[in-house]
Amino acid sequence: MIDILSKNLPILVVLCPLITSLFVVLIPNIFFSWILTTLSTFLTFLFSILLYQDIQIHSHISYALGKWMPPIGIEYIIDKVAIIPIIIISGISFIATIFAYKIMPEEIEKKSISKVYSLWLLAIAGLLGLVTTGDAFNLFVFLEISSLASVALVAMGAQKDKQALVAAYNYLIIGAVGATLYVIGVGLLYGITGTLNMEDLTNRISDLNNNKALIAGFGFMIIGIMVKAAVFPLHIWLPRAYAYAPSAVSVLLAATATKASLYILARILFSVFENSEKLINNTLLYVILPLSIIAMFAGTIMAIYEKDIKRLLAHSSVAQIGYITLAFAIGTKASIAAGFIHMFNHAIIKGGLFIAITSLGFFIQKRVTINNLSGLGRAMPITFFCFVLCSLSLAGLPLTAGFISKLYLIKATISSDAIWIAILILISSALSVVYLWKMIEVMWMREERKIVIKENPSIYISLIIITFFNVYFGLDASLIVNGSFEAAEKLIGDLK
Amino acid sequence: MITIENFILITILSPLIVCVLTPFISKSTVLRDFLGPIGGVISSWGAFNIMSSALNNQNINLEIVKIAEGISIGFEITPLGAIFGLVASFLWIFAAIYSVGYMRGNKEKNQTRFYAFYAIAVHAALCIAYAGDLLTLFIFYEVLTFSTYPLVTHKQNEMAQKAGRLYMSILVGSSVILLLPAIIWVWVATGSLEMSHNGVLDGKIDVAYAPLLLAMFVFGIGKAALMPIHKWLPAAMVAPTPVSALLHAVAVVKAGVFTMLIVLTNVFGIDFLAKTGASEWLIWLASFTLLATSIIAIYKDDLKARLAYSTISQLSYISLGGALATSMATQGAALHIITHAAGKITLFFVAGALYVGAKITKISDLNGHGKSASLIFLAFFIGSLSIIGVPPMAGSWSKFFLMLGAADSGYEVVIGVFCISTILNAFYLMEIPARAFFFKKEREVSVKIPKLILIPTLITSFLTILLFFFIEPFQNLTSMMVGKI
Numbered sequence: 001m002i003d004i005l006s007k008n009l010p011i012l013v014v015l016c017p018l019i020t021s022l023f024v025v026l027i028p029n030i031f032f033s034w035i036l037t038t039l040s041t042f043l044t045f046l047f048s049i050l051l052y053q054d055i056q057i058h059s060h061i062s063y064a065l066g067k068w069m070p071p072i073g074i075e076y077i078i079d080k081v082a083i084i085p086i087i088i089i090s091g092i093s094f095i096a097t098i099f100a101y102k103i104m105p106e107e108i109e110k111k112s113i114s115k116v117y118s119l120w121l122l123a124i125a126g127l128l129g130l131v132t133t134g135d136a137f138n139l140f141v142f143l144e145i146s147s148l149a150s151v152a153l154v155a156m157g158a159q160k161d162k163q164a165l166v167a168a169y170n171y172l173i174i175g176a177v178g179a180t181l182y183v184i185g186v187g188l189l190y191g192i193t194g195t196l197n198m199e200d201l202t203n204r205i206s207d208l209n210n211n212k213a214l215i216a217g218f219g220f221m222i223i224g225i226m227v228k229a230a231v232f233p234l235h236i237w238l239p240r241a242y243a244y245a246p247s248a249v250s251v252l253l254a255a256t257a258t259k260a261s262l263y264i265l266a267r268i269l270f271s272v273f274e275n276s277e278k279l280i281n282n283t284l285l286y287v288i289l290p291l292s293i294i295a296m297f298a299g300t301i302m303a304i305y306e307k308d309i310k311r312l313l314a315h316s317s318v319a320q321i322g323y324i325t326l327a328f329a330i331g332t333k334a335s336i337a338a339g340f341i342h343m344f345n346h347a348i349i350k351g352g353l354f355i356a357i358t359s360l361g362f363f364i365q366k367r368v369t370i371n372n373l374s375g376l377g378r379a380m381p382i383t384f385f386c387f388v389l390c391s392l393s394l395a396g397l398p399l400t401a402g403f404i405s406k407l408y409l410i411k412a413t414i415s416s417d418a419i420w421i422a423i424l425i426l427i428s429s430a431l432s433v434v435y436l437w438k439m440i441e442v443m444w445m446r447e448e449r450k451i452v453i454k455e456n457p458s459i460y461i462s463l464i465i466i467t468f469f470n471v472y473f474g475l476d477a478s479l480i481v482n483g484s485f486e487a488a489e490k491l492i493g494d495l496k
Numbered sequence: 497m498i499t500i501e502n503f504i505l506i507t508i509l510s511p512l513i514v515c516v517l518t519p520f521i522s523k524s525t526v527l528r529d530f531l532g533p534i535g536g537v538i539s540s541w542g543a544f545n546i547m548s549s550a551l552n553n554q555n556i557n558l559e560i561v562k563i564a565e566g567i568s569i570g571f572e573i574t575p576l577g578a579i580f581g582l583v584a585s586f587l588w589i590f591a592a593i594y595s596v597g598y599m600r601g602n603k604e605k606n607q608t609r610f611y612a613f614y615a616i617a618v619h620a621a622l623c624i625a626y627a628g629d630l631l632t633l634f635i636f637y638e639v640l641t642f643s644t645y646p647l648v649t650h651k652q653n654e655m656a657q658k659a660g661r662l663y664m665s666i667l668v669g670s671s672v673i674l675l676l677p678a679i680i681w682v683w684v685a686t687g688s689l690e691m692s693h694n695g696v697l698d699g700k701i702d703v704a705y706a707p708l709l710l711a712m713f714v715f716g717i718g719k720a721a722l723m724p725i726h727k728w729l730p731a732a733m734v735a736p737t738p739v740s741a742l743l744h745a746v747a748v749v750k751a752g753v754f755t756m757l758i759v760l761t762n763v764f765g766i767d768f769l770a771k772t773g774a775s776e777w778l779i780w781l782a783s784f785t786l787l788a789t790s791i792i793a794i795y796k797d798d799l800k801a802r803l804a805y806s807t808i809s810q811l812s813y814i815s816l817g818g819a820l821a822t823s824m825a826t827q828g829a830a831l832h833i834i835t836h837a838a839g840k841i842t843l844f845f846v847a848g849a850l851y852v853g854a855k856i857t858k859i860s861d862l863n864g865h866g867k868s869a870s871l872i873f874l875a876f877f878i879g880s881l882s883i884i885g886v887p888p889m890a891g892s893w894s895k896f897f898l899m900l901g902a903a904d905s906g907y908e909v910v911i912g913v914f915c916i917s918t919i920l921n922a923f924y925l926m927e928i929p930a931r932a933f934f935f936k937k938e939r940e941v942s943v944k945i946p947k948l949i950l951i952p953t954l955i956t957s958f959l960t961i962l963l964f965f966f967i968e969p970f971q972n973l974t975s976m977m978v979g980k981i
Contacts, residue, residue: 396672398636398638398639399635403635404563406676407567410680411684414677414680415684422677423673423677426673426677427673429672430669430673433669433672434665441657441661444646444649445652445657476561476564477563478565
C-alpha cells in the first residue's frame with residue numbers, strides 16, 4: 001500500500017483534489033463539504049511534503065502516466081525546481097481552505113457553496129497539474145482547467161457585487177487569448193520537432209537554431225504564459241479579478257495562481273529553450289527586463305493612488321511579479337534563485353495580506369476602502385498586528401521573509417554589475433512603503449467611531465499561521481534559500 | 497561565574513523581557529512603571545562587565561541565529577560598541593525613572609504601550625552596539641526606526657501623524673535606498689559581511705569608487721542627521737520628552753553616529769581613508785552642518801526645537817571626527833558619544849520638567865523662573881557647560897581630542913570651525929539659565945516639579961562632572977579602537 005502510494009506520488013498530488021472536486025459537489029451540507037475540501041487539500045499538502053522528501057533523495061522523478069513511456073506518453077516530472085511551486089500551491093490552498101470556513105457562507109448562497117468548493121478544488125488541481133506535467137500539450141489542458149475554474153470562482157463574487165461578472169468576463173477572454181497563443185506556439189513547435197514532451201523538445205530544438213518557426217513558436221508560448229503570469233502590460237485582468245472575487249478566492253488566487261505560470265515561464269526560458277542561447281538572451285534583455293522594471297514602478301504607483309484595498313494589493317502583486325521576472329531576466333544562477341525565493345515569499349506575504357484585509361471586510365460588512373479602515377487597528381488588534389507584520393515583510397524589512405528575497409535579489413544584481421537595477425529595485429520597494437504605510441496609518445491613527453468587534457479565532461488562526469511563516473522564514477531562511485539555489489542550479493546548470 | 501557571552505545576552509535581552517512583561521502586568525501600575533528602571537539596572541550591570549572584558553581585550557563572538565549560508569545574526573564586542581552599549585543601558589535607568597514621573601505628571605494615555613515600545617527601542621540600540629557584522633547592524637537599525645514610530649506618534653493627532661510620516665520616510669527611505677545597497681556592495685566586494693578593526697575594504701575596491709560608497713553610507717545612515725537629511729530629528733520632537741531625551745539625544749542618534757564611526761573605522765579603516773582621502777568631502781559637509789544648525793538653533797524659541805538643532809550640530813562633531821581619519825580625532829569622536837549623551841539627556845530632562853511643572857515650552861517664557869526651580873536650572877547650567885566644553889565637565893575631553901585630531905590631520909580650518917561652534921553653543925545654551933536667573937518674571941506661574949523627574953535630572957547632570965574625572969577607562973577603550981594598545 002505504502003509502496004504504491006510512494007510510487008504514484010507525482011500523480012496523486014494532482015488527482016487528490018481533482019477527484020474530491022467531483023464528490024464535493026454532491027454534498028449539500030456546508031459543513032461537510034468544507035470538511036471534505038479541507039481533508040483533500042490537507043492530503044495534497046501531505047503528498048507534496050512526501051514528494052519533497054523523495055526529491056531530496058532522487059532529485060529527479062519521472063512518472064509515465066498510464067505506463068505509456070515518454071516521449072510518446074504523457075510524462076510527469078518532479079525535480080528540485082517543480083517542488084517549489086508544488087509546496088507553495090498545496091500549502092497555501094490548505095491554509096486558504098481553513099480560512100474559507102467562516103468567510104465563504106458570508107458571501108455565497110448556501111446552495112451554491114458545495115459547487116464553489118468543487119471549483120475551488122478543480123482550480124487547485126489545475127494549478128498543481130501545470131507544475132507537475134512534463135508535456136507541453138498536457139500543460140495547456142491544465143492551464144485551461146485552472147483558468148476556467150478560477151473564472152467561475154471569480155464570477156461567484158457576483159452574488160455580492162455585480163462587478164464580479166465583468167471581472168470574470170475580462171479574465172475569461174484575456175485568459176482564453178493567452179491560452180490560445182500558448183497552444184499555437186505548442187502547435188508550431190510540434191510541427192517542426194514532432195514531439196510534445198518537454199525534455200524531448202529541449203534535445204530536438206538544439207538542431208534547429210535560427211529556424212523561423214521555432215522563434216515564432218517560442219514567441220507565442222512566452223506571450224501566452226506571460227498573460228497568465230500577469231506580467232506587465234498583460235496584467236489587466238488581474239486587479240479586477242482579485243478585487244471582486246469572493247474573499248477566500250482572492251486569497252487563493254493571489255497567493256498561487258500567478259506563481260504556477262511564473263514557474264512555467266522559468267521552465268520554458270531556461271529549460272525547454274536552453275539550447276537557443278541567443279534567442280533567450282535577447283528575450284531576457286529586450287523584453288522581460290524592461291517590462292519587469294516598468295511593472296515594478298507602474299504597479300507600485302497604481303497601488304499608491306488606489307483607494308480600494310483589494311485592488312491596491314492586486315496592483316502591488318503586479319509590482320511583485322515584476323521583481324520575480326526581473327530576477328529571471330538577469331539570468332544568473334544567483335538571480336534565478338532570488339526569483340524563486342521571492343516567488344515563495346510573495347505567496348506567503350500576499351496570502352497573509354489578503355487574509356487580513358478579508359477579515360477586516362468580514363467584520364465591517366463593507367467593501368474595504370482606505371476610509372473604512374479607520375480605527376480598525378484598535379478594534380482588531382490581532383488582525384492588525386498580523387497585517388502590519390505581513391506589510392513589513394512585503395516592504396522587505398529585516399527579520400521578515402520579504403527581507404531575505406530583497407537581500408538575495410539585490411546581491412544578485414550587484415554581483416552581475418547592475419547597480420542601477422539594484423537602486424531601482426530599492427526605490428520601488430521604498431515606494432511600496434508609501435501605500436503600506438497609508439493603510440497602517442489610517443488604522444492606527446484615526447479613531448472616528450467606536451467599533452466593537454470581537455475577533456474570531458476560526459478566522460484569525462490561518463492569519464496567524466501565515467504570519468508566523470513570514471517571520472520564521474525571515475529568521476531561518478536556509479530551507480527556502482538552499483531549495484531555490486538548487487532549483488536555479490538545476491535550471492541553468494546544464495546551460496553553463 | 498557568568499561568561500561574557502551570557503553578559504551580552506543579559507544586556508540585550510533585559511529590555512526585551514521588560515517589553516514582553518509590560519502588557520501582562522499593566523494592571524499594577526507601580527510594578528509596570530518600575531520594570532523599566534529594574535531592567536535598566538540589570539542591563540547596565542551586563543554592560544559594565546562587557547566593558548571590563550573589552551578592556552582586557554577579550555575577543556568574543558556570539559552567533560544567535562543563522563538565517564542562511566553566510567548570513568547570520570551575531571554579536572561581538574568592539575571597544576566602541578562597549579562604550580555605546582554602556583551609555584544606552586546606563587542612561588536608560590534614569591530615563592526610565594524620569595518617564596514614570598513625566599507620564600504620570602502629564603497624565604498621558606496609553607502608558608503601557610509607551611513603556612513597551614520604549615524598552616524595545618533600547619533593545620534595538622543595544623543590539624546595534626554589540627552587532628557582530630554589517631547585516632546585524634542594519635537589521636537592528638531598522639528595528640530601532642520602527643519601534644520608535646509609535647513613540648513619536650504617541651499623541652496620535654494630526655501633528656504627530658505628519659511628524660511620523662516625515663520621520664519614517666527619511667529614516668526608512670535613506671536606509672533602504674542607500675544603506676542596504678552599500679552594505680551589499682561591501683558584501684559583494686569582500687565576500688563577507690564581517691568587519692575588522694583595520695577596515696576590510698583596502699585593496700578590495702577601486703579607490704575611485706570609495707567616495708561614492710562612503711556617500712552611500714553617509715546619506716544612508718539617516719540617524720546621524722547630517723544635512724540635508726536632518727529634518728526628521730526636529731520633527732520627532734512631537735514625541736513625549738522622555739522619548740526625545742533617551743532616544744533622540746542618546747539611543748537613536750547615537751546609534752546613527754555609532755554606525756557612522758563603525759563604518760569609517762571598521763569597514764573603510766582610518767588608514768585607508770587617510771591614504772585615499774575618500775572622506776575629505778565629509779569633513780566639509782560635517783563642518784557645514786555643524787555651523788549651520790548651530791545658527792538655526794539660535795533662532796529657535798521652542799526649547800525642544802533648539803535642543804534638537806543643537807543635537808544635530810553635536811552629532812556632526814562625531815561624524816567630523818571620524819572623517820578627519822586621524823587616531824586622535826577618531827578617539828575624540830568616540831568620547832563625544834558618551835560625553836554628549838550625558839549632557840544632552842540632562843538638557844532634555846529639564847525641558848520635559850518645565851513642561852510638566854509649568855507647561856512652559858518656549859524659551860521666551862522662561863524669564864525669572866530660576867528662583868522657584870533653581871535646582872532644575874542648575875542642572876541645565878551644568879549640562880550646558882559640558883556641551884560647550886568647559887572643564888571640569890566631561891564635554892571638555894572630547895572637544896580637546898577632536899581639536900588635537902584636527903591639528904594632526906592638517907585641516908587647521910576645522911579647529912576654527914570647532915571654536916566658532918563653541919561660541920555659538922555658549923550663545924544659544926546660556927540664554928536659558930540666564931533668562932531664568934537674571935530676567936524679571938513676566939507672569940506668575942508656579943513651577944512644581946515631581947521628585948521622579950527632578951532626581952534623575954540632577955543625577956545625569958552630576959554624571960557630566962563625574963565623567964570628567966573618570967574618563968580613563970573610556971579613553972583606554974578608544975585608544976584600543978584606533979589600535980594604539
